[in-house]
Amino acid sequence: MSTAHAIPASTPIPLRNLTHPVQLKVVGAAGAGFASPAQDWEESAINLVDLLRLDRAASFVFRVSGQSMLDAGLFDSDVLVVDRDAKPMNGRIVIAVVDGGFVVRQLCVRNGVPTLEARNSRMHYDPVVADESVEVWGVVRASVRNLQA
Numbered sequence: 084m085s086t087a088h089a090i091p092a093s094t095p096i097p098l099r100n101l102t103h104p105v106q107l108k109v110v111g112a113a114g115a116g117f118a119s120p121a122q123d124w125e126e127s128a129i130n131l132v133d134l135l136r137l138d139r140a141a142s143f144v145f146r147v148s149g150q151s152m153l154d155a156g157l158f159d160s161d162v163l164v165v166d167r168d169a170k171p172m173n174g175r176i177v178i179a180v181v182d183g184g185f186v187v188r189q190l191c192v193r194n195g196v197p198t199l200e201a202r203n204s205r206m207h208y209d210p211v212v213a214d215e216s217v218e219v220w221g222v223v224r225a226s227v228r229n230l231q232a
Contacts, residue, residue, distance in 0.1 A: 135225050141168035143221060145178055145185065151201035151208050152176070152187055162227040163187065169222035173197075176223040181211055187223065 132138050147161040155176060157163070165178050173192040178185055179199055188199035190213065199217065201208035211217060 135164050135227075137164065139166070139168075141166050141221075142224075143167065145187070147187060147226075150206065151203050152189075153203045153205075155189060155202035157187060157202075157223075157226055158228060160229070163223050164225040164227075165221040166224050167221040169224065171219045171222055178220045178223065179211075179213070180218040180220055185220065186211075190219065 143165045145163045177190045197213040198210040200210045
């Protein structure tokens with residue numbers, strides 16, 4: 084297996100210079116409730132670059148490392164699509180630089196004070212006050228999970 088396409092856990096990756104857009108054939112719609120055989124499906128292919136908006140200069144990819152965001156639906160080894168130009172707002176999941184390293188946390192404003200909070204009710208993580216020593220690097224827009232891993 085080539086390591087040229089591996090996604091390092093600690094390095095943001097710009098994606099706008101992708102040379103070969105990935106297109107996947109759409110087989111059909113899969114009902115998450117009751118199946119509907121009469122449901123028409125017109126889309127024949129999905130371009131992952133377009134779907135995830137990966138061709139933007141401000142879009143980057145990170146891989147989750149750890150268990151701190153399980154309650155937010157983010158698991159170890161998930162891939163995150165992060166926008167550098169999105170406005171960090173209360174309740175958004177963000178990538179921040181804390182103590183020289185990247186972390187994924189939820190931005191919460193409590194009594195006017197922005198904090199970065201983990202989302203794992205089974206473990207304790209101290210909230211981090213988002214002061215001048217913390218850089219909110221980008222806002223998480225999407226996540227991708229390999230269900231076979």
